[in-house]
Amino acid sequence: MCSETAPVRIDLLGRPGCHLCDDARVVVSRVADELGVGWEERDITAASAREQADYWDKIPVAFVDGAPVDFWRISETRLRSALAHPSTDRPRLPPVLPRPASVLPRPAASHMATPVAVS
Numbered sequence: 001m002c003s004e005t006a007p008v009r010i011d012l013l014g015r016p017g018c019h020l021c022d023d024a025r026v027v028v029s030r031v032a033d034e035l036g037v038g039w040e041e042r043d044i045t046a047a048s049a050r051e052q053a054d055y056w057d058k059i060p061v062a063f064v065d066g067a068p069v070d071f072w073r074i075s076e077t078r079l080r081s082a083l084a085h086p087s088t089d090r091p092r093l094p095p096v097l098p099r100p101a102s103v104l105p106r107p108a109a110s111h112m113a114t115p116v117a118v119s
Contacts, residue, residue, distance in 0.1 A: 006032075009083060010039035012074075013047065014060040024060035024074040031079050 014021030058071040064082040
C-alpha cells in the first residue's frame with residue numbers, strides 16, 4: 001500500500017466489505033504508483049468518533065495532504081489535480097454537518113388534510 005521511500009500524501013478512508021472502497025483502492029494505487037507518492041488506507045470502524053460522524057455515509061473518502069478531495073466514487077482526475085496543487089490552493093470539501101430542522105423539507109400543503117368544523 002504505502003511506499004517505503006515516498007512520503008504518504010494520500011489517505012483512503014474506507015471499510016472492509018465496501019465495493020466502492022475496492023474500486024477506490026485501485027484508483028489510488030494506480031495514481032500513487034504513477035506519481036511516486038505514498039498512500040495508506042484506514043478503516044473507518046477504527047477511526048475517531050468525529051471522523052465516523054463526518055464521513056461514515058461518504059466512504060470511501062480520499063484525502064490528500066490531510067484535506068478531503070473526493071468521496072463515494074474516487075475520481076482519478078480530481079485525485080491527480082489535488083496532488084498537483086498544494087492544499088492551500090484548492091477548495092476543500094465542506095464539512096459534513098447535520099441539517100438543522102429549519103431547513104429539512106416539509107410536506108407540501110396540498111398533501112395535508114384541511115380541518116373541517118363540526119357543528
